[in-house]
Amino acid sequence: MVLQVLKAHVEAIFAQASREYPDEACGVILGPAGLDRGEVLTPMVNSAHSPTFYEFESKELLALYRSVDDHDQEIVVIYHSHTETSAYPSRTDIAYASEPGAHYVLVSNRAEIAPKTEFRSFRIVDGVVTEENVEILDSF
Amino acid sequence: MTNLERTEVRIPTILRPYTKGEKVVGASGTTVSEIISSLESDFPGLADRLLEKGELRRFINIYINDEDVRFMGSLEAPVKNGDSITILPAVAGGQM
Numbered sequence: 001m002v003l004q005v006l007k008a009h010v011e012a013i014f015a016q017a018s019r020e021y022p023d024e025a026c027g028v029i030l031g032p033a034g035l036d037r038g039e040v041l042t043p044m045v046n047s048a049h050s051p052t053f054y055e056f057e058s059k060e061l062l063a064l065y066r067s068v069d070d071h072d073q074e075i076v077v078i079y080h081s082h083t084e085t086s087a088y089p090s091r092t093d094i095a096y097a098s099e100p101g102a103h104y105v106l107v108s109n110r111a112e113i114a115p116k117t118e119f120r121s122f123r124i125v126d127g128v129v130t131e132e133n134v135e136i137l138d139s140f
Numbered sequence: 141m142t143n144l145e146r147t148e149v150r151i152p153t154i155l156r157p158y159t160k161g162e163k164v165v166g167a168s169g170t171t172v173s174e175i176i177s178s179l180e181s182d183f184p185g186l187a188d189r190l191l192e193k194g195e196l197r198r199f200i201n202i203y204i205n206d207e208d209v210r211f212m213g214s215l216e217a218p219v220k221n222g223d224s225i226t227i228l229p230a231v232a233g234g235q236m
Contacts, residue, residue: 024235026231052234053234053236055231056232058201082235083235092232096232096233098153098231
Protein backbone atom coordinates (compact mmCIF):
# COMPACT_ATOMS: atom_id res chain seq x y z
CA MET A 1 0.00 0.00 0.00
CA VAL A 2 1.08 3.53 -0.65
CA LEU A 3 -0.40 6.87 0.28
CA GLN A 4 -0.15 9.54 -2.38
CA VAL A 5 -0.34 13.00 -0.91
CA LEU A 6 0.19 16.50 -2.29
CA LYS A 7 3.31 18.41 -1.29
CA ALA A 8 1.20 21.51 -0.60
CA HIS A 9 -0.89 19.49 1.88
CA VAL A 10 2.18 18.15 3.66
CA GLU A 11 3.52 21.69 4.03
CA ALA A 12 0.16 22.98 5.25
CA ILE A 13 -0.10 20.20 7.85
CA PHE A 14 3.32 21.07 9.27
CA ALA A 15 2.42 24.77 9.27
CA GLN A 16 -0.75 23.97 11.21
CA ALA A 17 1.21 21.74 13.61
CA SER A 18 3.64 24.61 14.26
CA ARG A 19 0.84 27.10 14.81
CA GLU A 20 -0.94 24.85 17.27
CA TYR A 21 2.23 23.65 19.03
CA PRO A 22 2.49 22.50 21.81
CA ASP A 23 -1.08 21.25 21.36
CA GLU A 24 -1.68 18.43 18.92
CA ALA A 25 -3.03 19.53 15.55
CA CYS A 26 -5.53 17.40 13.64
CA GLY A 27 -7.60 17.22 10.50
CA VAL A 28 -8.55 15.22 7.42
CA ILE A 29 -7.91 15.10 3.71
CA LEU A 30 -11.04 14.35 1.69
CA GLY A 31 -11.33 12.92 -1.78
CA PRO A 32 -13.85 11.55 -4.25
CA ALA A 33 -15.36 8.25 -3.06
CA GLY A 34 -13.49 5.21 -4.22
CA LEU A 35 -10.35 6.89 -5.59
CA ASP A 36 -8.17 6.87 -2.45
CA ARG A 37 -6.87 10.31 -3.47
CA GLY A 38 -6.93 13.11 -0.94
CA GLU A 39 -7.76 16.35 -2.72
CA VAL A 40 -9.23 18.64 -0.05
CA LEU A 41 -7.29 19.45 3.09
CA THR A 42 -9.62 20.17 6.01
CA PRO A 43 -8.01 21.15 9.32
CA MET A 44 -10.18 20.37 12.35
CA VAL A 45 -10.41 21.93 15.80
CA ASN A 46 -8.76 19.83 18.50
CA SER A 47 -11.46 20.16 21.14
CA ALA A 48 -9.10 18.65 23.72
CA HIS A 49 -6.68 21.61 23.24
CA SER A 50 -4.02 19.34 24.65
CA PRO A 51 -0.36 18.54 23.99
CA THR A 52 -1.07 14.84 24.55
CA PHE A 53 -4.54 14.29 23.10
CA TYR A 54 -6.72 15.26 20.18
CA GLU A 55 -10.41 14.90 19.52
CA PHE A 56 -12.39 16.37 16.65
CA GLU A 57 -14.93 18.84 18.01
CA SER A 58 -18.30 17.08 18.18
CA LYS A 59 -20.41 19.40 16.01
CA GLU A 60 -17.63 19.84 13.49
CA LEU A 61 -17.37 16.05 13.31
CA LEU A 62 -21.06 15.73 12.44
CA ALA A 63 -20.81 18.50 9.85
CA LEU A 64 -17.78 16.78 8.33
CA TYR A 65 -19.53 13.43 7.92
CA ARG A 66 -22.66 15.10 6.52
CA SER A 67 -20.61 17.03 3.99
CA VAL A 68 -18.66 13.92 2.99
CA ASP A 69 -21.95 12.07 2.41
CA ASP A 70 -23.58 14.94 0.53
CA HIS A 71 -20.63 15.35 -1.83
CA ASP A 72 -20.02 11.64 -2.39
CA GLN A 73 -16.58 11.95 -0.84
CA GLU A 74 -14.60 9.81 1.55
CA ILE A 75 -12.16 10.55 4.34
CA VAL A 76 -8.88 9.54 2.75
CA VAL A 77 -6.53 10.73 5.48
CA ILE A 78 -6.99 11.38 9.21
CA TYR A 79 -3.93 13.19 10.52
CA HIS A 80 -2.63 14.51 13.81
CA SER A 81 0.65 15.72 15.23
CA HIS A 82 2.78 14.30 18.01
CA THR A 83 4.68 17.15 19.62
CA GLU A 84 6.94 15.15 21.94
CA THR A 85 7.06 11.65 20.48
CA SER A 86 7.70 9.97 17.15
CA ALA A 87 5.21 9.82 14.29
CA TYR A 88 3.98 6.36 15.22
CA PRO A 89 0.49 5.44 16.49
CA SER A 90 0.30 5.41 20.28
CA ARG A 91 -1.82 2.92 22.21
CA THR A 92 -4.44 5.65 22.44
CA ASP A 93 -4.36 6.19 18.68
CA ILE A 94 -4.85 2.48 18.09
CA ALA A 95 -7.61 2.13 20.68
CA TYR A 96 -9.72 4.90 19.15
CA ALA A 97 -9.02 4.30 15.46
CA SER A 98 -12.47 3.76 13.96
CA GLU A 99 -12.06 4.28 10.21
CA PRO A 100 -10.63 1.06 8.79
CA GLY A 101 -10.65 2.59 5.30
CA ALA A 102 -8.63 5.70 6.19
CA HIS A 103 -4.91 6.36 6.07
CA TYR A 104 -3.87 7.46 9.54
CA VAL A 105 -1.12 10.03 9.11
CA LEU A 106 1.08 10.90 12.06
CA VAL A 107 3.45 13.81 11.92
CA SER A 108 6.04 14.70 14.51
CA ASN A 109 7.34 18.19 15.08
CA ARG A 110 9.11 17.40 18.34
CA ALA A 111 11.92 19.77 19.21
CA GLU A 112 14.65 17.13 19.52
CA ILE A 113 14.64 16.39 15.77
CA ALA A 114 14.18 20.01 14.57
CA PRO A 115 14.57 21.26 11.91
CA LYS A 116 13.70 17.77 10.66
CA THR A 117 10.15 16.47 10.88
CA GLU A 118 8.45 13.11 10.37
CA PHE A 119 5.44 12.29 8.20
CA ARG A 120 4.29 8.66 8.25
CA SER A 121 1.12 6.84 7.21
CA PHE A 122 -0.56 3.76 8.67
CA ARG A 123 -3.61 1.58 8.36
CA ILE A 124 -5.14 0.77 11.72
CA VAL A 125 -7.65 -2.08 11.49
CA ASP A 126 -8.91 -4.06 14.49
CA GLY A 127 -5.95 -2.91 16.55
CA VAL A 128 -3.38 -3.94 13.95
CA VAL A 129 -1.03 -1.21 12.69
CA THR A 130 0.47 -1.50 9.21
CA GLU A 131 2.82 1.20 7.96
CA GLU A 132 2.62 2.14 4.31
CA ASN A 133 4.88 4.09 1.99
CA VAL A 134 4.17 7.73 1.31
CA GLU A 135 4.61 9.34 -2.09
CA ILE A 136 4.66 13.13 -2.02
CA LEU A 137 3.53 14.57 -5.35
CA ASP A 138 3.41 18.08 -6.82
CA SER A 139 0.04 17.22 -8.37
CA PHE A 140 -2.12 14.18 -9.05
CA MET B 141 -45.81 11.10 24.17
CA THR B 142 -45.81 8.09 21.91
CA ASN B 143 -43.52 7.50 19.03
CA LEU B 144 -45.07 4.94 16.73
CA GLU B 145 -43.03 5.93 13.73
CA ARG B 146 -39.69 4.38 13.11
CA THR B 147 -36.82 6.77 13.70
CA GLU B 148 -34.04 6.84 11.14
CA VAL B 149 -30.64 5.97 12.62
CA ARG B 150 -27.40 6.43 10.67
CA ILE B 151 -24.82 3.79 11.45
CA PRO B 152 -21.07 4.49 11.10
CA THR B 153 -18.86 2.25 8.94
CA ILE B 154 -17.25 0.52 11.89
CA LEU B 155 -20.62 -0.65 13.28
CA ARG B 156 -22.14 -1.75 9.97
CA PRO B 157 -21.03 -5.37 10.44
CA TYR B 158 -23.82 -5.45 13.05
CA THR B 159 -26.43 -4.12 10.61
CA LYS B 160 -25.53 -6.41 7.71
CA GLY B 161 -23.84 -3.46 6.03
CA GLU B 162 -26.86 -1.16 6.26
CA LYS B 163 -25.97 2.51 6.57
CA VAL B 164 -29.41 3.65 7.72
CA VAL B 165 -31.73 1.56 9.88
CA GLY B 166 -35.00 2.15 11.71
CA ALA B 167 -35.58 2.03 15.45
CA SER B 168 -38.42 2.83 17.86
CA GLY B 169 -38.36 4.76 21.10
CA THR B 170 -39.03 8.07 22.78
CA THR B 171 -35.56 8.41 24.31
CA VAL B 172 -32.03 7.62 23.14
CA SER B 173 -31.99 4.76 25.63
CA GLU B 174 -35.13 3.21 24.10
CA ILE B 175 -33.74 3.68 20.61
CA ILE B 176 -30.61 1.77 21.63
CA SER B 177 -32.74 -1.04 23.12
CA SER B 178 -34.69 -1.20 19.87
CA LEU B 179 -31.45 -1.38 17.87
CA GLU B 180 -30.15 -4.11 20.15
CA SER B 181 -33.21 -6.28 19.61
CA ASP B 182 -32.75 -6.05 15.83
CA PHE B 183 -28.95 -6.10 15.82
CA PRO B 184 -27.64 -8.04 18.84
CA GLY B 185 -24.29 -6.82 20.12
CA LEU B 186 -24.71 -3.26 18.91
CA ALA B 187 -25.68 -1.83 22.31
CA ASP B 188 -22.45 -3.05 23.86
CA ARG B 189 -20.52 -0.95 21.34
CA LEU B 190 -22.47 2.14 22.39
CA LEU B 191 -22.79 1.68 26.14
CA GLU B 192 -20.45 0.94 29.00
CA LYS B 193 -21.83 0.25 32.47
CA GLY B 194 -25.14 1.68 31.40
CA GLU B 195 -23.68 4.98 30.18
CA LEU B 196 -22.93 6.24 26.73
CA ARG B 197 -19.34 5.34 25.88
CA ARG B 198 -16.99 8.30 26.11
CA PHE B 199 -15.81 7.98 22.50
CA ILE B 200 -19.19 7.42 20.89
CA ASN B 201 -21.14 10.48 19.79
CA ILE B 202 -24.89 10.27 19.22
CA TYR B 203 -26.75 13.18 17.67
CA ILE B 204 -30.46 13.93 17.47
CA ASN B 205 -30.72 15.98 14.31
CA ASP B 206 -27.85 18.48 14.78
CA GLU B 207 -27.42 18.19 18.55
CA ASP B 208 -24.99 16.04 20.47
CA VAL B 209 -27.14 14.17 23.01
CA ARG B 210 -24.57 14.88 25.74
CA PHE B 211 -25.98 18.40 25.84
CA MET B 212 -29.60 17.28 25.99
CA GLY B 213 -29.76 14.62 28.67
CA SER B 214 -27.56 11.93 27.16
CA LEU B 215 -29.42 8.58 27.17
CA GLU B 216 -32.57 10.27 28.48
CA ALA B 217 -32.63 12.82 25.64
CA PRO B 218 -36.14 12.82 24.12
CA VAL B 219 -36.64 11.55 20.57
CA LYS B 220 -39.66 12.89 18.70
CA ASN B 221 -41.42 11.79 15.55
CA GLY B 222 -39.45 12.85 12.54
CA ASP B 223 -36.14 13.20 14.38
CA SER B 224 -33.12 11.68 12.76
CA ILE B 225 -30.33 10.06 14.76
CA THR B 226 -26.67 9.81 13.79
CA ILE B 227 -24.09 7.66 15.57
CA LEU B 228 -20.44 8.58 15.05
CA PRO B 229 -17.35 7.31 16.82
CA ALA B 230 -15.17 10.16 18.03
CA VAL B 231 -12.09 10.82 15.95
CA ALA B 232 -9.55 10.96 18.72
CA GLY B 233 -6.15 9.84 19.90
CA GLY B 234 -2.88 11.31 20.99
CA GLN B 235 0.66 10.65 22.06
CA MET B 236 0.01 9.84 25.72
